[in-house]
Amino acid sequence: MIRGWENLRNWVSAEKNLELQRRLTPEAFKWKHSPQSGLLWNADPYLDVLRKEFLKSPDCNWFNQTELEFVQRSIQKKQRNVHNRWRGAIAVITILIVLLFATWRGQRRATIGQMLASTQTSESLLQGGQLTFDALLNSIRAANLSKQFRWKPSPQDQAEVVRNLRKAVYGVREVQRLEGFPGTVAEMFWQGDRFYVVTIEDRQTVTVWDAETRQDFALALPEADAEQVEMSPDRTRMAIASDDGTVRLWNWQQDTQATVEYKPHGNSEDSYVYQMQFSPSGRLLVTKGSDEFRIWNVVGNQVQFPNLQRQQLQGRLVGVGFTPEGEMLRVFQTNEERPDEGNVTIAQLVDSSGKWLNQLEMPLPGNIDQVDFSPDGDRIILYSGSETTFYSSVLEWHWKDNSGGNPYEQLFATNSLAFSSDGSLRATSGFDVGAVRLRRNSSIETEEFEAHQSEVANIAANADGSQLATESTDGTVRLWSLEPLPLSSQPLADSVQTVAFQPNSDQLVFQTTDRILHWHSGVESKEAPALFNTMQFSPDGQTLAAIAEDGTLHLMDAVGNPLMDAADNPLDFRNAESKFDSESNLAFSPNSKQIAVLVADEWNLEQPRPPRKLATVDVASGNVTNQNVGFGSIKQIAWRSIDHRIVLAVSGAFNWLQDVEGESGGDYSIRLWDIESNRQFAAPLKAGVRSTITSLSFDQSGNLMASADEINRIKLTYLDGTSMTEFQLEEDSIQTIILSPDGSKMATIAENGTATLWQIGDFDQLISQGCDRLRDYLQNPELTRRDRSLCNNVPPAEPAKTN
Structure with a gap:
C-alpha cells in the first residue's frame, strides 16, 4: 500500500513536470534562436515553479542545457526588475521626503519671518512712542507664532519675542478705542469710574454716550446751532452754547429738555460765547464774549459783571x-x-x-x-x-x-490742554502731530507718547490723573492708562540674607541669617559653610556660586552640596593678589565655565587711588585672572548671554584711564560699560533720576534691569531707557533686589531681612495679560479673522495679588 502511494505521487509529479516541460521547451528554443530579453519569462507564474525546481537540485534536474539557460536568464531578469522597482520606489520616497522637508523648512522659515516681522513692527511702534493696541497685537501675534513650532525657534529669536512681549504688555497704555460716533466729539469726561463722550450732530443734537454700554442721552436743539459744551464739576449738568450767544443748562441724566437758558452777552451781533467755566461749586458759570466776561449765577439766574x-x-x-x-x-x-x-x-x-x-x-x-x-x-x-x-x-x-x-x-x-481734577497731572498736545506730553507735580520730567497718527483735537483726564482720553481729528477716541501695570507679590521669608533663582525652572534658594539654605520647593534645607552676601546659579543650573563675608568664593551643586576637588576638599576660591569683594555680585559666563567678580577695593586716603579690578575665575581649574577696569562706582557686573559681553553698571563719574575727583558728582545715572572695548554703550537710567541707587540686578540676557533706590522706588528698565514699570514701596528700605535669569520674577530683601517674591510674568502669563487687554478690541470687525481669533484659546490672567 505504502509503495503504491509513493509510485502514485511520483507519477503525478512526472506528469506535472512533463506538462511544464512541454510549455518550457518551445519558449526556450525560441529564445535560443532569437536571444531577446523580451522572450524571457518575467511575470509568468510558472517561473516561480521552475525556480524552485532549479534551486532544489541545481545539478540534478530534468532541464536540458537550453532550458536550464533560459530559466537562469529569466530568474536573473526578474531579480533585476524587482531590484529596479525597489530602487525606483526608494528614490521616489526619498524625493518625497526631501520635498516634504524642504516644504516644512520653507514653512518654518516663513513662520519665523512672520514672527520676527511682527516683533519688529511692535518694537518699532513702542520705540516710536505709539503705546497702542497695534503694538500689543503684533507682539501677541509673534508670541502665538513662536508657540506653533514643534521645534522652537533659536534661543536668540525666542528671547527677542519674549522681551518684546514683556515690553508691550507693560508698555502699551491704550485700554479702549471708540470709533463711529455721529457728528463731532465736543467733550469727554468721567463720572466716577464711568467714561462718557459728548457729541454734537449737525449742530442740532447733543448726545452723551456711555463708553461701556453705548447707552445715549440726547438733547434735540432744532432751532439752535450748538457750538460748545462745558460740564459742571460734579458732571451732572452741562452748559451748551449756541452760535447766537444763548447758553442752556441741561441735567443730562434726568431731563430730556434744557431747564434754563440765557443770553449772558445780550442780543447784539457780537454776543458769541467763546469760553465757559463753572465755579468749583457749580453755582456760577463764567462766560467770555468778544471782549467782556459775565458771571451767571445759574441757581438764582442772576448775572454779575x-x-x-x-x-x-x-x-x-x-x-x-x-x-x-x-x-x-x-x-x-x-x-x-x-x-x-x-x-x-x-x-x-x-x-x-x-x-x-x-x-x-x-x-x-x-x-x-x-x-x-x-x-x-x-x-x-x-x-x-x-x-x-x-x-x-x-x-x-x-x-x-x-x-x-x-x-x-x-x-x-x-492747542489742547487738560488737568486732572486734583491738579496732579497736566497733559498737552499740539507740539507734534498726534503726540501728548504728560507732566506730574511730583516729577521734574516730562513724559511723551504718540496717541494718534493725526492731530489731537481734544484731551481729558480723570480725577486722580490715572487715566487719559484723547480724540483725534478723525473722531477716534482712545482711553489710556497712566498707571503702571501692578505686579503680584507674596512674602518669601523673614531674616533673609540673599536669594538666587535657578535658570529654566521655578526653583529658587534663599539663605537666612542662621546660614541655612532653603529651597522654595522639593529640596531639604541644609546649613551652608558660611554666611553669604550673594549667590548665583550658573546658566545651566548645575552650579551654585556664593561669596562669603570674608571674600571667599564657594561652589556648590544645584542642591547646595559643596563641590569637591581631586583631594576631596571643598572648592573654595580665594584671590592670590587680593581678596574678592564681598559686596560684589557674581556673573557666570554663558557657558557656565567662568565667573566674574570684583576684587576688593583696599584703597586708603593716604595712597593714590588704584583702579578697580575685575577677577575672572575658571570654575574647573580655579585659575584667577585679574584686570583693571577703571575708576568709579561699579554697581553690578553682567555677563550678557545675548552677545557674551562682560559689562559693568556704573554710577557717578567713571573713567577708564585716571582717577576722577568727586566720583558721585551729583550724577545719579546708571550707565553700562563694555570692558572689552572700554566704552559706554547704554544708559538705562539718565541723570534726571535724583535718588541714589541702592541695588541693581540684570536678567541673563542683560537687556532688563531692576533697580531700587533710597526712596524705596522699584524700577524695571530696558537698556534703551524705556521704563517697563515703576512703583514705590511703603515698608522698610530695600537693601537688595534680584532679577530671575529669564526676567519673569524678582525678589526684594528689605533692611529688616523681609524677602518678597514678585511675579513679572513668564511667557504664557504675559500672553494671558496681553490678551486680557485686547479682548474687547479684537471684536473689531475691521480686523482679520486670524487676528480676531488670536486669544480664543488663551485663559484669562490671574489678577495681581499683593500680600
Whole structure:
C-alpha cells in the first residue's frame, strides 16, 4: 500500500513536470534562436515553479542545457526588475521626503519671518512712542507664532519675542478705542469710574454716550446751532452754547429738555460765547464774549459783571478763574512802553476784591488771547500772540512761586490742554502731530507718547490723573492708562540674607541669617559653610556660586552640596593678589565655565587711588585672572548671554584711564560699560533720576534691569531707557533686589531681612495679560479673522495679588 502511494505521487509529479516541460521547451528554443530579453519569462507564474525546481537540485534536474539557460536568464531578469522597482520606489520616497522637508523648512522659515516681522513692527511702534493696541497685537501675534513650532525657534529669536512681549504688555497704555460716533466729539469726561463722550450732530443734537454700554442721552436743539459744551464739576449738568450767544443748562441724566437758558452777552451781533467755566461749586458759570466776561449765577439766574474792577489797573480783563475754595481770580493785561525793550505785555492777577496778587512780564510781545486755570488755582495758562488754533506762545505761570527763579514754563505750540481734577497731572498736545506730553507735580520730567497718527483735537483726564482720553481729528477716541501695570507679590521669608533663582525652572534658594539654605520647593534645607552676601546659579543650573563675608568664593551643586576637588576638599576660591569683594555680585559666563567678580577695593586716603579690578575665575581649574577696569562706582557686573559681553553698571563719574575727583558728582545715572572695548554703550537710567541707587540686578540676557533706590522706588528698565514699570514701596528700605535669569520674577530683601517674591510674568502669563487687554478690541470687525481669533484659546490672567 505504502509503495503504491509513493509510485502514485511520483507519477503525478512526472506528469506535472512533463506538462511544464512541454510549455518550457518551445519558449526556450525560441529564445535560443532569437536571444531577446523580451522572450524571457518575467511575470509568468510558472517561473516561480521552475525556480524552485532549479534551486532544489541545481545539478540534478530534468532541464536540458537550453532550458536550464533560459530559466537562469529569466530568474536573473526578474531579480533585476524587482531590484529596479525597489530602487525606483526608494528614490521616489526619498524625493518625497526631501520635498516634504524642504516644504516644512520653507514653512518654518516663513513662520519665523512672520514672527520676527511682527516683533519688529511692535518694537518699532513702542520705540516710536505709539503705546497702542497695534503694538500689543503684533507682539501677541509673534508670541502665538513662536508657540506653533514643534521645534522652537533659536534661543536668540525666542528671547527677542519674549522681551518684546514683556515690553508691550507693560508698555502699551491704550485700554479702549471708540470709533463711529455721529457728528463731532465736543467733550469727554468721567463720572466716577464711568467714561462718557459728548457729541454734537449737525449742530442740532447733543448726545452723551456711555463708553461701556453705548447707552445715549440726547438733547434735540432744532432751532439752535450748538457750538460748545462745558460740564459742571460734579458732571451732572452741562452748559451748551449756541452760535447766537444763548447758553442752556441741561441735567443730562434726568431731563430730556434744557431747564434754563440765557443770553449772558445780550442780543447784539457780537454776543458769541467763546469760553465757559463753572465755579468749583457749580453755582456760577463764567462766560467770555468778544471782549467782556459775565458771571451767571445759574441757581438764582442772576448775572454779575467782573469787568467793573478793571479801572483800578487800567488794563484789559483777559481771564477769570477760581480757587478750590471758590474765590474768584482775575487776570488783566497791561502794557508798558520801555526805551530798551519796547512794548512789554504784563499779566496781572487780582482776587475778587480787586487786591493785587502777582504779575508776570510776558517773554514775548502780543496780546493775551485766552486764560485757563488749573483746578488747584496755583497755575495759570496764558495763550498769547495769535487768534488761530496754534498759539505762538503758551505759558504755565506758577503765580505763587516767589523763589526768585523763573516763575513760568514755556509750553510752546499747544492747542489742547487738560488737568486732572486734583491738579496732579497736566497733559498737552499740539507740539507734534498726534503726540501728548504728560507732566506730574511730583516729577521734574516730562513724559511723551504718540496717541494718534493725526492731530489731537481734544484731551481729558480723570480725577486722580490715572487715566487719559484723547480724540483725534478723525473722531477716534482712545482711553489710556497712566498707571503702571501692578505686579503680584507674596512674602518669601523673614531674616533673609540673599536669594538666587535657578535658570529654566521655578526653583529658587534663599539663605537666612542662621546660614541655612532653603529651597522654595522639593529640596531639604541644609546649613551652608558660611554666611553669604550673594549667590548665583550658573546658566545651566548645575552650579551654585556664593561669596562669603570674608571674600571667599564657594561652589556648590544645584542642591547646595559643596563641590569637591581631586583631594576631596571643598572648592573654595580665594584671590592670590587680593581678596574678592564681598559686596560684589557674581556673573557666570554663558557657558557656565567662568565667573566674574570684583576684587576688593583696599584703597586708603593716604595712597593714590588704584583702579578697580575685575577677577575672572575658571570654575574647573580655579585659575584667577585679574584686570583693571577703571575708576568709579561699579554697581553690578553682567555677563550678557545675548552677545557674551562682560559689562559693568556704573554710577557717578567713571573713567577708564585716571582717577576722577568727586566720583558721585551729583550724577545719579546708571550707565553700562563694555570692558572689552572700554566704552559706554547704554544708559538705562539718565541723570534726571535724583535718588541714589541702592541695588541693581540684570536678567541673563542683560537687556532688563531692576533697580531700587533710597526712596524705596522699584524700577524695571530696558537698556534703551524705556521704563517697563515703576512703583514705590511703603515698608522698610530695600537693601537688595534680584532679577530671575529669564526676567519673569524678582525678589526684594528689605533692611529688616523681609524677602518678597514678585511675579513679572513668564511667557504664557504675559500672553494671558496681553490678551486680557485686547479682548474687547479684537471684536473689531475691521480686523482679520486670524487676528480676531488670536486669544480664543488663551485663559484669562490671574489678577495681581499683593500680600
